[in-house]
Amino acid sequence: MSQPPDVGAMSPAGPLGILLLDDEEAILESLEMTLADEYRVFTARSGEEGLEILAREQIALVISDQVMPGMSGVEFLERVEKHHPETIRMMLTGYADLGSLTRAINQGHIYRYVPKPWEPDELRLDVRRALEAWQLRQQNVRLASELAVANERLQRENLFLRREVERRYAFDQLIGESPAMHRVFDVIEKVAGTDATVLLTGETGTGKDLVARAIHYAGARKAGRFVAQNCGALPETLLESELFGHKRGAFTGAHADKKGLFELADGGTIFLDEIGETRPGMQVRLLRVLQDGEIRPLGSSETRKVDVRIIAATNRDLRAEVAERRFREDLYYRLRVVEIHLPPLRERRSDIPALAHRFLDRANAKMGRVLRGFSQSAMERFMAHSWAGNVRELENEIERVAALAGEADLVTVDMLSEEIGGPTRAPAPVAPGTTVAGVELDLNRAVDALKRSMIEAAIHETGSKSRAAERLGIPRQSLQKMMKRLGLGADIDEPEG
Ligand SMILES: Nc1ncnc2c1ncn2[C@@H]1O[C@H](COP(=O)(O)OP(=O)(O)OP(=O)(O)O)[C@@H](O)[C@H]1O
C-alpha cells in the first residue's frame, strides 16, 4: 500500500479531533485503537451524545455507525451536516442497507462509507485522505478571507490615494491674486466642465502642468485617468508607440503588444506637454486623433475609438512656429480651441507674496522649520527680481532658503541666494505696463544682460550646465537654448560636457 503525502494530522492547535459513534462498545474500542495514535479521539454511544460532543469540541471528522437504536446513523450525519457543515462525515456499515446508504451518499450527507469489518491500515489511509481534503478546504477558506481583507484594504488605499491626488491638484492649489491670474481661473472653471481641447502657453515654470491637472480634476473626467507625456523627451518612433501603443513585432524590441497612453486615458485626459517639439509625422497623427477620435497602434492595421480629452502645452510661440512652417497650422487651430496663456511671474508681481508664503508653509512642514515670514527687504528683493524661471524659480529659492535656515524665524536678505538678494545683482524694479517700443527694447536688453550674468555665475559656481539649470530653476534644455541665443557656451568651460 502506498503512503499518502503526509500533510500531518496536526492542526495548529494540536492533533485533529475525531468523533466515533457506535452503540457497540467493542467496535468503539477497536476503532479508537486504530486511530488514537494520530488523532484526538472522542467516542459517543448515541446520536444525542455525539451532538453534545460536536458542540463542545473542535471535531474535523465523524465516523458513525449506520444502525443504532434511537437516532439512526443517517439521521445523525444529516444533523451534523446541518450544524457543522465543515466536518467530514464517514459511515460505518455492517450490512448493506443499500437504499439509505446510497441516498445518504447521493445527497452529500457522507463523504464515504467504511464496510465492517474494516482493514485498519485502509481505514487509517481513508481518514488521512479525508482530513487532507478537510485541511485544504480550511486553508482555502482562510486564504479567501485573507484575500478579501487585503482586497478591501487595497481599495481603501486606492481611494485614499485618489483623493490625495485630487486634493493635490484641485483648483485651490493654484495661487493667484493678480487680475491676470483671476482671468485664467475664470477660463479654467469654464472649460473644466467641457471636453474642449485646451492649449496652455507660457514660459517655463509658469504653472502649465498644474493648470492641466486642475482642469482635469475640476471636471467630469476626474474619475478617469490623467496621463501626461512630454513630447520633447522621446525620439519620434518611441513617442508614437508611447502614445498610440504597438503590436508585437512592430519594431525591433517590441516583444509584446503594448497599450498606448491614449487608450490608458480613455474616459480621462491626456496632457501633451511640449507639443511644440513634435515632428511633422507626429503632428499628422495627432491631427487624426483630434479629427476622428481614433488611434492606430504601431504595426496594426486596425483603428480604435478613444474618448479622451486633450490638453496640450508649450513654452514656444506656436504661432511663430506655424508662420515658419515648423508646426502644422491645421493642428494648431485644432489644439487651441481654447488657449490659456499663463503670464510670466514678472508680469504679475502681486502674486509673489501669496506664492512665497505658500511655498514657505510647505517648506516649513517638509523640513521642520519655524519660518513665519519674510523681512520687508527680503520681500522687496523678491518683488524686484526678474524670475526667468517663474514660479518654479521662486519655489526653488524658498526651498533652498528653508533648507539652510536652521532655527531662524524670519527670512532675511542675507539668507537669499546671491542672484536674488545680492545688492549689485538685483535689477531695478520694472514699471509694469510699459509698452512703448523703445522702452521695451531696452528692457529686453537689460533682461538679457541679467540672464547672461546669472547664467555665467551659476555655471561657474556649480561647475555644470545641469546643476546651473537646477540652480536657476529652469530645465537644462531651456538653459542650453538660452545660452545659444545669448551667445554663451563656447567660452564657458564645462567639466561634465
Ligand atoms: N499659480 C501657482 N500656484 C501655486 N504653485 C504654482 C503655480 N504655478 C506654478 N506653481 C508651481 O511651480 C512649479 C512649476 O510649475 P509647472 O511645472 O506647472 O510649470 P510649467 O509651466 O509646466 O513649466 P515647464 O514649461 O518648465 O514644464 C510647480 O512646482 C508648481 O506647483
Ligand SMILES: [Mg+2]
Ligand atoms: Mg511643465
